[in-house]
Amino acid sequence: MSYTIQGATGPWEVVVGLEVHAQVISRSKLFSGAATAFGAEPNSQVSFIDAGFPGMLPVINRECVAQAVRTGLGLKAQINLWSRFDRKNYFYADLPQGYQISQYAHPIVGRGSVEIELSDGSRKTIGIARLHLEQDAGKSLHDQHPTKSFIDLNRSGVALMEIVSEPDMRSPEEAGAYLAKLRQILRYLGTCDGNMDEGSMRADVNVSVRRPGEGFRTRCEVKNVNSVKFVMQAVEAEARRQIEVWESGGEVEQETRLFDVARGITRSMRSKEDAHDYRYFPDPDLPPLVLDPAWVEELKASLPELPDERRARYIAMGLSAYDAHVLTLERETAAYFEEVAQGRDPKLAANWVTGELFAALNRMKRDITDPPVSARHLGELLDLIADETISGKIAKDVFEIMLETGEAPRAIVESRGLKQVKDSSAIEAAAAQVLAAHADKVAEYRAGKEKLFGFFVGQVMKAMQGKGNPALVNEVLRKLLG
Amino acid sequence: MSVDAATVKRIATLARIRIEDAALPRMVEELNGILAWVEMLREVDTQGVEPMAGGAPTGQPSLRMREDEVTDGGIAEAILANAPDREGPYFAVPKVVE
Numbered sequence: 001m002s003y004t005i006q007g008a009t010g011p012w013e014v015v016v017g018l019e020v021h022a023q024v025i026s027r028s029k030l031f032s033g034a035a036t037a038f039g040a041e042p043n044s045q046v047s048f049i050d051a052g053f054p055g056m057l058p059v060i061n062r063e064c065v066a067q068a069v070r071t072g073l074g075l076k077a078q079i080n081l082w083s084r085f086d087r088k089n090y091f092y093a094d095l096p097q098g099y100q101i102s103q104y105a106h107p108i109v110g111r112g113s114v115e116i117e118l119s120d121g122s123r124k125t126i127g128i129a130r131l132h133l134e135q136d137a138g139k140s141l142h143d144q145h146p147t148k149s150f151i152d153l154n155r156s157g158v159a160l161m162e163i164v165s166e167p168d169m170r171s172p173e174e175a176g177a178y179l180a181k182l183r184q185i186l187r188y189l190g191t192c193d194g195n196m197d198e199g200s201m202r203a204d205v206n207v208s209v210r211r212p213g214e215g216f217r218t219r220c221e222v223k224n225v226n227s228v229k230f231v232m233q234a235v236e237a238e239a240r241r242q243i244e245v246w247e248s249g250g251e252v253e254q255e256t257r258l259f260d261v262a263r264g265i266t267r268s269m270r271s272k273e274d275a276h277d278y279r280y281f282p283d284p285d286l287p288p289l290v291l292d293p294a295w296v297e298e299l300k301a302s303l304p305e306l307p308d309e310r311r312a313r314y315i316a317m318g319l320s321a322y323d324a325h326v327l328t329l330e331r332e333t334a335a336y337f338e339e340v341a342q343g344r345d346p347k348l349a350a351n352w353v354t355g356e357l358f359a360a361l362n363r364m365k366r367d368i369t370d371p372p373v374s375a376r377h378l379g380e381l382l383d384l385i386a387d388e389t390i391s392g393k394i395a396k397d398v399f400e401i402m403l404e405t406g407e408a409p410r411a412i413v414e415s416r417g418l419k420q421v422k423d424s425s426a427i428e429a430a431a432a433q434v435l436a437a438h439a440d441k442v443a444e445y446r447a448g449k450e451k452l453f454g455f456f457v458g459q460v461m462k463a464m465q466g467k468g469n470p471a472l473v474n475e476v477l478r479k480l481l482g
Numbered sequence: 483m484s485v486d487a488a489t490v491k492r493i494a495t496l497a498r499i500r501i502e503d504a505a506l507p508r509m510v511e512e513l514n515g516i517l518a519w520v521e522m523l524r525e526v527d528t529q530g531v532e533p534m535a536g537g538a539p540t541g542q543p544s545l546r547m548r549e550d551e552v553t554d555g556g557i558a559e560a561i562l563a564n565a566p567d568r569e570g571p572y573f574a575v576p577k578v579v580e
Contacts, residue, residue: 026550033553042571046561047554063550091498093575140578150572153561277496290544 003171004212005236007243012209014239015216016175017167018231019204020182021160022192023136024067030135030159031058031101038198042152050157052096057285064159065289067191068108068133069299071161074189074306075128077112079296083132085286088278094138094151102162104280107132108289114165114185115308116177117325126178127166136160161192167206167216172232179203180228184307188331196226203231205259207238209246217242218252222259222266234259238266310334317346323354333368339375344382352378356399364403373402381409389413390420394466422469427460427476430468434459435480445481453477483521484514 004011029036032049049056072079084106087099109131117123138156142149163182169175183201186192193200203226208219220242222234237259242252257266305313307328314324327337327350336357341349357371357378364372381398384390390398390413401412413419421427434456435442445452460473485493487506490513494501501509558571567574 028550028552028554033548033551034555035552041558043558043561043573044571045555046558048561049554051561059548060545061550062547065547089496093573093578141572142578144572145569145574145577147577148567148569148574149576149578150569150574152572279496287545 002212003173005209005239005243007247009247011212012239012243012246013212013214014170014172014235015167015208015210015219016169016171016235017206017219018165018169018175018178019206019221020163020165020179021136021202021204022071022163022182022186022194023200024064024133024159024161025191025193026061026063026067026159028061029157030061030064030133032157034157036158038195038200040154042150043154045154046156050096050153052098058101058283060286060289061159064133065108065291066299067159068131068161069291069296070189070303071163071186071191072109072112072131073296073300073303074185074191075109075112075114075131075163077128077131078110079291080106080108080110081291081293081296082106082288083108083291084288085133085283086280087283088134088280090278092137093149094140094153094156096138096153096156100135100137101283101286102134102280103132106288108291114178114181116174116181118173118177124168124174126168126174129164129166131161131163134160134162167208167219172235175205175235176228176232179231181307183228184329188304188306188310190304196228199226202226205231205234205238207235207242208252209239209242217246218254220252220255220257220266222257223269225259230259230261233261233264234266237264241266314346314350317341319346319350323350326354326358330368336368336371336375340379340382342379344379344386348382348385349379352382352399356396360399360403372406373399377402377408384409384413388420388422388469390418391466391468391470393461394418394420397466418467420469421464421467422472424472424476427464427468427472428480430463431456431460431473431476431480434463442481453481456481483517485510485517 002013004013006012023036024030026036028034029047029050032047034047034050035045037045047056049058069079083103085101086104088102088104089099091098107130111130112128114126114128115123116126136155136158138151138153140149140151144150165178169178183192183194183196186201187194195201202224205222205225206219207222208217210217220238222238225231225234238257245252256269258269259266311324311328314327315321319327326333328334333353337349337353340353357373360366360372361368366372378399381395381402384398385392385395398409398412398418401407401416402409405412438456438459441452441455445456456477457470457473460477461468461470464473487510490506490510491501562568562571562573565573
């Protein structure tokens with residue numbers, strides 16, 4: 001079922017393309033040796049290059065180039081061995097050079113694709129048009145003084161990847177799924193931390209509407225949207241606004257807009273005249289960037305496993321599609337799961353991670369990067385189940401104690417005497433007592449009410465505080481009742 | 483290629499350079515003179531010659547790359563020393579209203 005918005009005059013389709021700015025993970029900036037760490041003292045991570053001082057020359061950071069190539073490879077995109085830096089000229093207080101070094105005509109990465117999964121289980125491929133490297137601008141603070149804006153240049157010159165999609169998305173859900181998937185891929189690759197709160201990833205959302213079957217109509221660009229949820233809201237709000245314009249006989253004008261989160265609407269940015277006339281030209285300070293194909297191959301060979309591949313591998317290990325999906329959403333979760341599953345039954349490991357552990361994380365409001373039970377301890381617990389030291393049921397009690405005390409499972413089982421009883425004479429004694437106490441039910445069972453068998457098992461387990469070996473309890477009961 | 487007064491005015495606006503209307507005709511004439519001079523390059527036959535970028539022909543050695551190390555920064559006072567106005571560790575500029 002394709003998504004449409006019902007207007008007063010009929011259904012409308014929504015067309016969305018995203019330009020995502022992703023901050024590259026690197027120690028120093030794209031063209032200077034100043035640090036990139038978040039949250040430093042204002043203007044303490046600024047070189048004369050980043051501040052646009054005259055006479056300074058930019059020198060490119062090899063790691064930033066490598067990160068762009070890795071990202072391109074992760075997006076199954078073409079790597080352009082020859083690319084070039086251009087100047088994008090505009091004036092703003094937090095852009096001291098008066099231009100941003102970017103790549104316009106010859107980006108480092110060309111066409112690629114991203115596969116997204118939708119809530120109905122269907123999959124769709126979204127085209128990537130290009131990826132290029134560019135400098136970030138500084139940060140303006142407008143609310144610190146009645147008549148002045150404050151400028152912090154720490155971010156000035158930090159490397160960004162601008163990742164431009166094709167206009168392939170047709171609903172808010174698809175736009176949200178694309179951004180989430182892109183973030184997941186970048187985090188797996190380790191090329192961007194994806195912290196949208198800190199501005200490490202921001203999206204410009206291009207939206208237009210059309211009648212089903214029509215060609216594209218004029219689009220508007222909603223700037224700087226900083227969460228998956230807001231992207232979805234912005235797409236819908238902007239589409240509804242455009243439908244209203246078209247249906248009232250007006251014409252949508254191409255412009256840059258802002259998403260007002262509080263009111264849930266987009267509004268026009270007081271666009272300066274000529275704002276889009278950037279007068280790009282090749283940066284004379286920078287010769288072309290030529291990549292050695294052997295280096296690109298090296299980077300390709302060292303690429304980590306990507307989420308889609310990892311999920312396929314988990315399914316091949318016997319996990320359900322759902323578990324494989326949930327466990328691969330965050331790279332940290334997958335790493336935790338793999339440590340637990342290492343050398344053990346993967347399905348059992350998946351059940352414990354997605355079941356008990358996730359529930360505990362939710363309950364304790366903690367993150368997989370700061371788990372209340374280490375992967376090593378959880379693995380040890382699974383070993384105790386596997387070698388029948390404890391039953392699965394007792395294991396859940398042990399897990400609760402692990403959450404509370406942080407103790408190792410084996411120590412808990414020892415100190416609290418939770419070891420499973422495998423001595424059949426002890427089980428026989430307990431079973432005989434239970435049967436004697438429930439002579440009426442034994443008679444019913446023997447008369448054909450076989451369902452009562454489970455009741456006897458439960459009673460014996462209860463009498464043994466859950467420590468009876470379940471298989472042995474069953475065996476003994478069958479013998480005694482048989 | 484040549485420019486007219488309107489184009490020159492627009493370029494000046496984009497570059498944040500103020501040109502009084504009275505100065506426009508002379509500026510148009512001078513710029514057109516420069517353009518005509520550069521036009522001479524068209525006389526060169528560039529058939530089959532790869533375009534150049536940044537002074538290096540296509541296929542020539544790349545941009546030099548540096549290693550990813552923090553070697554700069556920590557000089558906030560030097561960075562701010564020439565600022566026309568500052569507030570604490572920040573540059574201060576007339577309020578930008580969006």
